[in-house]
Amino acid sequence: MRLYVGGLPYQTTEQDLGDFFAQIGEVTQASVITDRETGRSKGFGFVEMASDEEAQAAIAQLNGSMLGNRTITVNEARERQASGNRGFQGRDNYSRNDRY
Incomplete structure (x- = not known):
């Protein structure tokens, strides 16, 4: 999970x-999400646990716990929603309202 x-x-x-998560169970993968341009952490990541039981135990035990000097949130990851346009609209959208 x-x-x-x-x-x-x-x-x-x-x-x-x-x-940090290995104290609960077997971690198959851990990733910290970074900014593409700067390479700096965005402050969140994903962990894959070997079993659903270990994942549920990690949620129960680690959600709200301290890692370093920060309180972390741990929950089941959801599939990424299609977000449509993310700012860049393309050339055609900019010229649609132009009056020549």
């Missing part, structure tokens, strides 16, 4: 995240 982990300290590495 894939878990969302929010509120991470910005210096948290994937190794740190995996080690």
Whole structure:
């Protein structure tokens, strides 16, 4: 099961995240999401646990706990929603209202 982990300290590495969750059960993958341009952490990540039981235990035990100097949020990851346009609308959308 894939878990969302929010509120991470910005210096948290994937190794740190995996080690933190390993106290509950087997971690198959841990990832910290970073900004594409700067490479800096965005303060959240994902952890995959080997079983649903371990994942539920991690949610129960680690949600609201402290990692470094921050309180983290742990819950089941949801599928990413299609968000449509994310700011860039393309050339055609800009010229639609032009009056020449």
